[in-house]
Amino acid sequence: PDNFFLIAGPCVVEGEELVMEIADKVSKICRRLEIPYVFKASYRKANRTNAASFTGLGDSVGLDLIKKVGDTFQLPTTSDIHAHEEAAEAAKYIDILQIPAFLCRQTDLLIAAAETGKIVNVKKGQFLNGPSMKFAVEKIQKAGNNKVMLTERGNFFGYQDLVVDYRNIPWMSEHGVPVIMDCTHSLQQPNQTSGVTGGNPNLITTIAxxxxxxxxxxxxxxxxxxxxxxxxxxxxxxxxSKLENLLEQLVRVRKAVI
Amino acid sequence: PDNFFLIAGPCVVEGEELVMEIADKVSKICRRLEIPYVFKASYRKANRTNAASFTGLGDSVGLDLIKKVGDTFQLPTTSDIHAHEEAAEAAKYIDILQIPAFLCRQTDLLIAAAETGKIVNVKKGQFLNGPSMKFAVEKIQKAGNNKVMLTERGNFFGYQDLVVDYRNIPWMSEHGVPVIMDCTHSLQQPNQTSGVTGGNPNLITTIAxxxxxxxxxxxxxxxxxxxxxxxxxxxxxxxxSKLENLLEQLVRVRKAVI
Amino acid sequence: PDNFFLIAGPCVVEGEELVMEIADKVSKICRRLEIPYVFKASYRKANRTNAASFTGLGDSVGLDLIKKVGDTFQLPTTSDIHAHEEAAEAAKYIDILQIPAFLCRQTDLLIAAAETGKIVNVKKGQFLNGPSMKFAVEKIQKAGNNKVMLTERGNFFGYQDLVVDYRNIPWMSEHGVPVIMDCTHSLQQPNQTSGVTGGNPNLITTIAxxxxxxxxxxxxxxxxxxxxxxxxxxxxxxxxSKLENLLEQLVRVRKAVI
Amino acid sequence: PDNFFLIAGPCVVEGEELVMEIADKVSKICRRLEIPYVFKASYRKANRTNAASFTGLGDSVGLDLIKKVGDTFQLPTTSDIHAHEEAAEAAKYIDILQIPAFLCRQTDLLIAAAETGKIVNVKKGQFLNGPSMKFAVEKIQKAGNNKVMLTERGNFFGYQDLVVDYRNIPWMSEHGVPVIMDCTHSLQQPNQTSGVTGGNPNLITTIAxxxxxxxxxxxxxxxxxxxxxxxxxxxxxxxxSKLENLLEQLVRVRKAVI
Structure with a gap:
């Protein structure tokens, strides 16, 4: 694994045209840069702050479209699940089950995901440190599944900000699993009075x-x-339109550190 | 409501003798001090850090015993639920459904709890502030249930500590719902390397x-x-054995502030 | 010491008329409520974020006016010092030397204050916990002065907020010194883009x-x-105009806890 | 400025032999790697938590030795000052006056440093964000000195930990000044019960x-x-003995990002 891999796509499955366009463009960029690419989109958003926010097209429509993307572009796919009874169904469509950060300690959910035999990618709670994620890894491994990945997505820093503690990258690597940086959600600004989480996308380059x-x-x-x-x-x-240039920069950094 | 009310009991239903003993003693103390008393015990612990921790006797045994306590001592009861499909079942046994702090933004869970018609007590996420809890209140009210309560249980302060921000008491009161202080979990010390959350019970008096x-x-x-x-x-x-003296002190403080 | 004591006054000495008016009114309220009263005003503001902020009338004018207040109303007085060479001069005018929170670890300053023989009131750094303030207490005591007080003024919580951790009250009391709550600065909101620290004075009652x-x-x-x-x-x-009512409420709480 | 520069040396001037040995070795490494090198050592430690900690050999001895290092190896030098009256004296010996993080808002100190005409390197307070450091830059510039640098050294994260927020690197660069990462103090673990700040030096590579x-x-x-x-x-x-290998890795990263 000389290069890093990329999990990318829209936040949520908004419609077929959109997911196909994104998968097409990103897969071409990644092929050129030799970056293994995993298509990502949520089929449901289960924890919007504000009940009026968009939550998806319906689970079966969303999962079908994610699978269609994977089949069409020959890509592995991932999406997040939110309750233990979703695991088996989602596993029919996707290759990597992602566990949301708020739910990373829900034992039932971790075990249900593990039992599908799919890769399980657990996002680190915004209130946990890297060393304590060993317990999530162990819960999955004890359920008979060694295909675990961990994702850093920032820690709460006061009420309305997140900070990424990069010590967590080597600390989580010590658990013997691939470690992923979620560049998008690490830039969230929670607890905004609007009920819609803010952000700061021009810092993605810094985070990455x-x-x-x-x-x-x-x-x-x-x-x-x-x-x-x-x-x-x-x-x-x-x-x-900014993804290709960013990835080119990152490939250079990668080559400098391996 | 001249006095404060008390939600108390063991962390988890360990057995019949224990819950009966606790309910008996606490209800006598509360009767004497004119403190409305709600019996609390968890029937399942769903988010232990470490998979080896005790998680309960089984849901039906636990719920049965909580109901028996309520019937025997004529007490309202509460317990926490962890997934939307638990709500209707738990509602047959208990009077107040408590939503765990990590799950306070799971819309499905809040709505399922609301739809039982029972009182819903949402614990504030350890990463949220009081004003942002208005969205949880609204999700429940929009599901047709106005019986909402909010519970403060501290905010993450670094990786291994919690701090209680008392500004959240008046801030949550502004949502027009009763506000509860969880004196027990506000003293947790998370992310301990043992995987067992530490604590500091001699500070309960200060918190309360x-x-x-x-x-x-x-x-x-x-x-x-x-x-x-x-x-x-x-x-x-x-x-x-320390509860009665603590409550006596608190009743004096209560009388000084109302 | 049945009642709590009060340190109060304007942030900075703005002029004679103002300090006299405040001292007159506050001392009458405190006499009636049997609250020992210490007059406070800064003679210089040394750490404004923004260099354009008001920093005082000049040291000698400011100190003279503080002394005049003390003499006129028969009150002990206090002000803050910012460098070791100010200690001896300020001690000629005031009874309690206050050490600013940012400077609570500057050994030279603590020792210079201690050597005046006056009471030294050290504000806890917004980055320290109560137990670690024992080192400040020891620095002063080892310089031969046992008249030490410690003041809580909140801890940084993210970049733009402070939170008061009330565990620090009993923790600092364990050092064997009087513990004071700075209700004013605990409500600051630092790092505002204007360079002027914001605040939230309607929460003073909650803090107090x-x-x-x-x-x-x-x-x-x-x-x-x-x-x-x-x-x-x-x-x-x-x-x-809101002080008297607040103090009346606080006297009631005090009576409930002693 | 194709490469980054390095400020390095011992924490405090312990003796002539030691500072000469360090300067000799580091300057050879930096010459080979084409890294501009500034020799650093404190001549006095003014804010030890514990009064029993070592604070230096005496100011004049310390400053003399720093100057000797600079003269011997033809290196620019830096040290930290702690009170405004130290600025002029220190400026006779060293090239860059460093302002400690706890003191970064002490206006008198910033202005005294600025008025020496030397480069002033202000460490960002562990409680400030990058944008708010513009006020420190302005205080120095308004005193007629445009030679300002800013140093990141982590932010308090709970009581006993620091976290580096890398957003502060681009945010401080926007003030138009060189930005330095203090890899050493960013790894401190403050508020340890021993009164001696802990640390974690094997993470220096990650930070750097x-x-x-x-x-x-x-x-x-x-x-x-x-x-x-x-x-x-x-x-x-x-x-x-680990410095050369670390710098080699960092030079590769630098080449990948410029």
Whole structure:
């Protein structure tokens, strides 16, 4: 694994045209740069702050479209699940089950994901440190599944900000699993009075470079051809037109550290 | 409501004898001090850090025993639920459904709890501020249930500590709902390398007095006749023999502020 | 010492008429409520974020006016010093030398203050916990001065907020010294883009009640007859007309806890 | 300025032999790697937590030795000052006056440093964000000195930990000044019950790589041939024998990002 891998796509499955466009463009960029690419989109958003936010097209429509992307472009795919009874169903469509950060300690959910035999990618709670993620890894391994990945996505810093503690990259690597930096959600600004989480997408480059420099194995980046009209998380997504240049820079940093 | 109310009991249903003993003693104390009393015990612990920790006797045994306590001592009861499909079942046994702090933004869970028609007590996430809890209140109210309560249980302060921000008491009161201080879990010390959350129970008095002084409507205190042998959260529970003296002090503070 | 004591006055010496008015009114209130009263005003503001902020009338004018207040109303007085060479001079005019929170670890300053023989009141750094303040106490005691007090003023919580951790009240009391809550500066909101620290004065009641309930020996409250036109820290000062009612409430809480 | 620069040396001037040895070895490494090198040592430690800690050989001895190092190896030098009256004296011996993080808002100190005409390097307070450091820059510039640098050294994260927020690197660069990462003090673990600040020197590589990747212009690293016997800050200093390999890695990262 000489290069880092990339998990990328829109925040949520908004429609077929959109996911196909994104997968097409990102897979071409990644092929050229020799970056293994995993397509990501949520089929449901289960923990919006504000009940009025968009939560998806319906689970079966969303999962079908994610699978279609994978089949069409020959890509592994990932999405997040939110309750133990979703695991088996989602596993029919996707290759990597992602556990949301708020739910990273829900034992039932971790075990249900593990039992599908799929890769399980656990996002580190925004209130945990890297060493304590060993317990999540162990819960999955004890359920008979050794295909675990961990994702850093920042820690709460006061009420309305997140900070990424890069010590967590080597600390999580010590658990013997691939470590991913979620560049998108690490830039969230929670607890905004609007009920819509803010963000700061022009810092994605900073977050990503530091992650690669400190040894991250993969990056997670939400991207959209028009973040301003995205149905979820528009404040944080990278404009798709900026992805290629960013990845080129990151490949250079990667080569400097391996 | 001249006095504050008390939610108290063991962390988890360990057995019939224990819950009966606790309910008996606490209800006598509360009757004497004119403190409305709600019996609390978890029937399942779903988010232990370490998979080896005790998680309960089985849901139906646990719920049965909680109901028996309520019937025997004529007490309202509460317990926490962890997934939307538990709500309807738990509602057959208990009067107040408590939503765990890590799950306070899971819309499905909040709505399922709301739809039982029972009182819903949402614990504030350890990463949220009081004003942002208005979105949880609204999710429940929009599901047709106005019986909402909010519970403060501290905010993450670095990786291994919690701090209680008492500004959240008046801030949450502004949402027009009763506000409870969870004196037990506010003293947790998370992310300990052992995988067992530490604590500091001799500070319960400090946490509780400040809560009553700043206008909390209720207190949540886990108590046990022998915390050293408790099967869960022994590090934080108040020794049952110390409860009466504590409550006497708190009643005096309450009278000074109303 | 049945009651708590009060350190109060304007943030900075703005002029003779103002300090006399405040001392007159506050001393009458405190006499009636049997609250020992210490007059406070800064003669210089040494650490304004923004160099354009008001920093005082000049040291000798400021110190003279503080002394005049003390002599006129028969009150002990206090002010803050910022460098070791100020200690001896300030000690000629005031009774309690206050060490600013940012400077609480500057050994030279602590020793110079100690050597005046005056009472030394060290504000806890916004980055320290109560137990670690024992080192400040020891530095002063080893310089031959046992008249030490410690003041809580909140801890940084993210970049733009402070939170008061009331565990620090009993923790600092364990050092065997009086513990004071600075209700004014605990409500600051630092790092505002304007360069002027914001605040939230309507939470003073919350901060003060929790402090008295948890055992604080004294309170520090900046007050002004017209905070909106104050030359420094107007965002945090309590309107003088609200002081009497607040203190009446606090006396009731005090009686409930001693 | 194709390469980053390095500020390095022992925490404090312990003796002539030691400072000469360090300067000799580091200057050879830096010459080979084309890294501009500034020799650093403190001549006095003014804010030890514990009064019993070593504070230096005496100011004039310390300053003389720093100057001797600069003259002998033809290096620019730096040290920290702690009170405004030290600025003029220190400026006779050293080239860059460093302002400690706790003191970064002391206006008198910043102005006294500025008025020497030397370069002034202000360490960002562990409680400030990058944008708010513009006020420190302005105070120095308004005193007629445009030679300002800013140093990141981590932010308090709970009571006993620091975290480096790499967003501060680009944020401080926006003030138009060189930005330095203090790799040593960013790893401190404050508020330890011993009164001696702990640390974690094996994370220096992580801190330094992320800094260079995100655009830092310089690095600050305390180094010692035998940290275990160092008279100050031994817990954080890099073993001198590890410096060359670290710098080689960092030069590669630097080339990847410029």
């Amino acid at each position: 470079k530091a992650a690669i420099a400190t040894g991250a194995d993969g990056l997670f980046i939400e991207t959209h051809p028009n973040p301003a009209v995205a149905l979820s998380d528009g404040a944080n997504m990278l404009h798709l | 007095k400040a809560a009553i002084a700043t206008g909390a409507d209720g207190l949540f205190i886990e108590t046990h006749p022998n915390p050293a042998v408790a099967l869960s959260d022994g590090a934080n529970m108040l020794h049952l | 009640k929790a402090a008295i309930a948890t055992g604080a020996d004294g309170l520090f409250i900046e007050t002004h007859p017209n905070p909106a036109v104050a030359l420094s820290d107007g965002a945090n000062m309590l309107h003088l | 790589k992320a800094a260079i990747a995100t655009g830092a212009d310089g690095l600050f690293i305390e180094t010692h041939p035998n940290p275990a016997v160092a008279l100050s800050d031994g817990a954080n200093m890099l073993h001198l």
